[in-house]
Amino acid sequence: MSKSHHAEKATGIGDPQCFKGEAGPPKFKVGDKVRIKDLPDIFYTRCQMYTRGTPATVAEIVYESPAAEDEAWDNTEQVEWFYSLVFKQRDLWPEYPDAYTNDTVETELSERWLEPA
Amino acid sequence: MTELEKNDSDIQQDLPDLDTSPIPLLEKIRKEGRVWDDLCEQYGVDNPDPPWKVSLDSTCEVLAEDNCALSVLERRWEEDELSEDIYDDVPFPERQLLALAHSMIRRGLMDEDELASRMEAVNRRLNMV
Amino acid sequence: MAEKHKPAPMVDEVSEFEILELAVRELAIEKGLFSADDHRRWSEYMETVGPLPAARLVAKAWLDPEFKKLAVSDGVKASLEVGIDWINDMPSNFGTPSDYCNLRVLEDTPKLKHVVVCTLCSCYPRPILGQSPEWYRTPNYRRRIVRWPRQVLAEFGLQLPEDVEVRVEDSNQKSRFIVLPMRPEGTDGWTEEQLTEIVTRDCLIGVAMPHPDRKADDMRPVHPAVNPVKHP
Numbered sequence: 001m002s003k004s005h006h007a008e009k010a011t012g013i014g015d016p017q018c019f020k021g022e023a024g025p026p027k028f029k030v031g032d033k034v035r036i037k038d039l040p041d042i043f044y045t046r047c048q049m050y051t052r053g054t055p056a057t058v059a060e061i062v063y064e065s066p067a068a069e070d071e072a073w074d075n076t077e078q079v080e081w082f083y084s085l086v087f088k089q090r091d092l093w094p095e096y097p098d099a100y101t102n103d104t105v106e107t108e109l110s111e112r113w114l115e116p117a
Numbered sequence: 118m119t120e121l122e123k124n125d126s127d128i129q130q131d132l133p134d135l136d137t138s139p140i141p142l143l144e145k146i147r148k149e150g151r152v153w154d155d156l157c158e159q160y161g162v163d164n165p166d167p168p169w170k171v172s173l174d175s176t177c178e179v180l181a182e183d184n185c186a187l188s189v190l191e192r193r194w195e196e197d198e199l200s201e202d203i204y205d206d207v208p209f210p211e212r213q214l215l216a217l218a219h220s221m222i223r224r225g226l227m228d229e230d231e232l233a234s235r236m237e238a239v240n241r242r243l244n245m246v
Numbered sequence: 247m248a249e250k251h252k253p254a255p256m257v258d259e260v261s262e263f264e265i266l267e268l269a270v271r272e273l274a275i276e277k278g279l280f281s282a283d284d285h286r287r288w289s290e291y292m293e294t295v296g297p298l299p300a301a302r303l304v305a306k307a308w309l310d311p312e313f314k315k316l317a318v319s320d321g322v323k324a325s326l327e328v329g330i331d332w333i334n335d336m337p338s339n340f341g342t343p344s345d346y347c348n349l350r351v352l353e354d355t356p357k358l359k360h361v362v363v364c365t366l367c368s369c370y371p372r373p374i375l376g377q378s379p380e381w382y383r384t385p386n387y388r389r390r391i392v393r394w395p396r397q398v399l400a401e402f403g404l405q406l407p408e409d410v411e412v413r414v415e416d417s418n419q420k421s422r423f424i425v426l427p428m429r430p431e432g433t434d435g436w437t438e439e440q441l442t443e444i445v446t447r448d449c450l451i452g453v454a455m456p457h458p459d460r461k462a463d464d465m466r467p468v469h470p471a472v473n474p475v476k477h478p
Contacts, residue, residue, distance in 0.1 A: 010340035014322075014333035014347035016420050018340070044190065046418045048365055050392070063348055065420060072188065082419060084350075093393055102357075102411035105392055108419040150262030161255040169267040174377065175288035176271050179280035182343050186279040189344055193367035197385050209380045211263050218270055227273050235269040236262075243260045243268075 016065040022079035023064040026111070032058045033117040034085065036109065044072040047113050054092055055117045056085035059106060067110040080110040135195050137202045140222055142229045142236075143215050147204065152211050170210050177217060186226055195220045287337040296376040297447040299328040300424050303351070303374070304450070305441035308429040314353070317426060321349030330374045345372050346420040352413075352452075353426045359406055360425045361399065361452030363391045364417045371422035375450055381466045382451065392416055402453040403464070415452075425452040432458040 010018040028034060038052040046068035062084050066076040089096045089103040096103070153167040180187045196216035204212045204219075221227050275282050303324060307314035317324040322332050332347040333340060341347035349371055352360040364370065365388045370378035381387055391398045395412050399405070406412060415423050427449050433441060448454035448463040 007338065007340065010338075012334065012339055015341045017333070017347060044188075046190075046366060048416065048418060050365075062350075062421060068419060072190075084421075086413070089395075097396075099408045100396060100412065102409060103395065104411055104413045105416060106413055107416040108421055110419075146262045146266055150266075151259070152261070152263065156257045156259070156261060160257045162257050167261075167264065169264050171289050171292045172271065172285075173267050174292055175285050176267075176274065176280075178288050178342070178344060179284045180274070182280065182284065182338075186274075190367050201385065209383075214263055214267055214270075218266060221270065221274075226279060227270070227277065231273065232266075232269055235273055236265050239265045239269050239272070240260070243265065 016063040016082075019064045019066070019079045021064070023081045023111075026061050026081040026083075028058050028061075028081075028083060028111070028114060028116075030058050030060060034058060034083075034114040035117040036085075037113055037115055039113065042069060045069055047109055048107065050092060051085075051087065051107065051109070054087055056087045056091075058083050059086045060084040062108060065110070067112055069112075080112060082108050082110050083114065084108050085114075135198050136223050137199055139203050140219060140229055142233050143218055143222075144203075147207055147215060150211065152208050154208055166210065169214075173210060173214055173217070177213075187220060187224065192217065192220055284337070291335075291337050291342075292372075292377065295372050295374075297450065298442070299325070299330045300371070300374045300447075300450045301442045301445035302328045302438070303424070304426055304445045305438045307351075307426055308441055309438060314426070317351040318353050321351045321424075322347055324351065325349055325374055328374070332373055335373065342373065344369065345422055348421045349374060350421045350423050351426050352415060352423055354428050356428065357409070358411045358413060359452070360413050360415055360423075361391060361395060362415045362417060362423045362425060363388055365389065365392050366418050369417045369422065371424055375424060375447065379447065379466065399453060402448070402466075404454060424450045427452075427456055430456050430458055 033055060034057075035055050036047065036051045036053060039047070060083070062082045064079050064081055065071070066078060067080050070076065070078060084106060085108070087105045087107075089105060090098075090101065092105060156167075157163060177189075177192060180192070181189045196213060199216045199219055200207075200212050204215050207215060218232065222229055222232065271285065274280060275285070303317060306327065307317045307324075313324065313327070325332055332345075332349060336342045336345075352362070354360055363382075368378060368383040368388065370382065372378070387398065392414050395414050396406070399412070417423050427445070429441075430444070433444070443461045444456045444458060446454060446456070446460065446463045449456045454463065
């Protein structure tokens with residue numbers, strides 16, 4: 001991301017704080033069940049392969065920001081809500097030991113990656 | 118790919134093939150350079166990191182800023198690949214440094230010859246008593 | 247009589263690696279990839295960071311329930327109270343490009359144990375925790391902790407009951423995380439200083455739990471996994 005563009009907006013305010021208020025209403029709320037979309041592979045993504053197609057629960061609505069996939073190419077016009085999502089390990093890995101039935105993974109994804117489960 | 122390999126690659130997405138073929142200058146450094154662990158043992162020093170570590174980390178950081186010559190994600194993924202391939206016998210942080218130089222040369226950010234000359238010049242400067 | 251101090255041992259030679267680092271940096275600056283000033287500002291900043299502020303944040307949270315609530319709800323604000331300003335201290339004045347400004351403090355409970363990783367590239371909360379340890383950056387840790395957390399934690403000497411939820415936090419975006427572990431038994435009446443001392447870096451990452459007798463992390467030799475994927 002080019003420094004000059006970003007610096008004006010974020011100096012003294014912080015990133016992602018500088019994008020506050022730009023995303024419009026969040027599509028999902030805490031407790032919602034979602035599934036991770038398997039959007040077409042592009043080189044730069046921060047949506048981990050292991051999450052694709054897996055169900056998750058929205059644990060927290062964390063901040064607004066351009067999606068990492070856009071920000072990498074300096075496209076910061078579209079700002080999305082980011083969510084903290086909790087996945088059950090047994091949904092992620094079929095061979096995950098049954099004994100550890102409560103284990104989870106939590107990670108953040110932007111709204112474009114989510115659809116209602 | 119076997120089932121096991123396929124599952125492991127789920128952790129990380131498919132990347133364009135990185136050219137991990139060795140670069141002669143860096144191979145020479147890898148084979149002949151003295152790593153910090155060895156220097157510490159010889160001189161009885163116990164600093165966990167070499168004196169150039171902070172500077173290396175700063176270089177990695179600022180390369181991703183400004184014009185973003187080399188983003189963090191790309192640099193780290195290449196470092197991962199190289200660390201498991203041609204630099205797997207090099208300790209950290211020497212491995213990080215070699216991987217950085219490797220990525221920069223392969224990207225055309227600098228070429229091997231000018232790096233070699235610059236190293237000679239730096240060597241003369243630092244070893245002038 | 248004053249003891250004559252021997253000078254501290256020093257490495258008295260310049261390695262090829264030292265030369266390489268400097269040569270790369272000089273060429274990069276000459277080619278305009280970055281400026282000498284930016285590099286210097288970064289180096290100066292990196293020298294200042296370390297794990298103590300995070301340890302102190304945990305100790306404060308253990309002693310003050312109101313501060314704990316703040317820490318869990320607003321990590322950036324709570325950081326100010328241990329002297330860390332995620333926004334304004336940074337060379338850029340808007341946060342660091344790799345660390346951003348969204349610290350989330352993960353509170354462990356008797357039924358929930360957090361452990362932090364960045365599977366993509368080893369992101370880490372440097373402003374409050376310092377530079378990451380080598381083992382945290384390795385593919386060995388990053389690939390296995392998200393998939394075989396119990397196994398990897400056992401290698402760190404940590405075993406948890408089956409019904410505890412082990413939650414792996416994969417910091418893939420702009421948030422950075424530290425773990426607020428459970429306060430251990432045997433620390434009643436301790437001061438903030440005493441508590442700070444036992445909150446080691448490994449506890450803040452989540453691969454260790456604080457113990458009244460431990461003030462330092464174990465050395466972690468980094469070795470390649472013998473069987474990287476196959477597990478019982």
